[in-house]
Amino acid sequence: MIYNLSEQHSLVSNWVSELRDVDVQHDRMRFRRNLERIGEAIAYEISKILPFEEREITTPLGTAVSKVLKEQPVLATILRAGIPLHQGLLNFFDRADNAFISAYRKHNKDGSFEINLEYISCPDLENRILIISDPMLATGSSLVKTIHHLREEGPPKEIHVVAAIACTVGIEYVKREQPTVKIWCGDIDDELTAKGYIVPGLGDAGDLAFGVKTQN
Secondary structure, three states: OEEEOOOOOOHHHHHHHHHHOOOOOOOHHHHHHHHHHHHHHHHHHHHOOOOEEEEEEEEOOEEEEEEEEOOOOEEEEEEOOOHHHHHHHHHHOOOOEEEEEEEEEEEOOOOOEEEEEEEEEOOOOOOOEEEEEOOEEOOOHHHHHHHHHHHOOOOOOEEEEEEEEEEHHHHHHHHHHOOOOEEEEEEEEOEEOOOOOEEOOOOOHHHHHHOOOOOO
């Protein structure tokens, strides 16, 4: 299941447009905040389909019956670019458990790359609802590898993927490798360069949020 929040106009499409805009991208704080706001909006949309239960709440004047989350999800993100998007999800799922994964592209001289995964900090995921955030779903390789490793921490009963921008190539790859995953994104682009970057995309989300890195 694919949920593209830009199919209908909302503030999410405004925030995505600012993420893409080279005249706005120089403001790192605004770039991070826009990722965070997209995370908040998607968290709200995901919450609508999560299991709820009714609970009696005592007020100063009586008792109210409220619908509340039946269980808390586990929020996972891929370092470093995923941190602002993750924070947006955490702002809404503020009692969630958290997982952090170090997965990155190791580039070769011929332009190809491999996905290196060096670190996972994660709670037990067995029968849990897992929400993974990564701002750019490009080839889908790092995401699929991350899901494979996270499943070793206990099989989740449900997996959601959250991205600011996704590419149709990456979406199709994730659907083939992980057909039960639900994908939520701010927008979808169709083109991918030979080096695996989304076009028009927005550039390198990690560099725009936190500064340019060296590539060893």
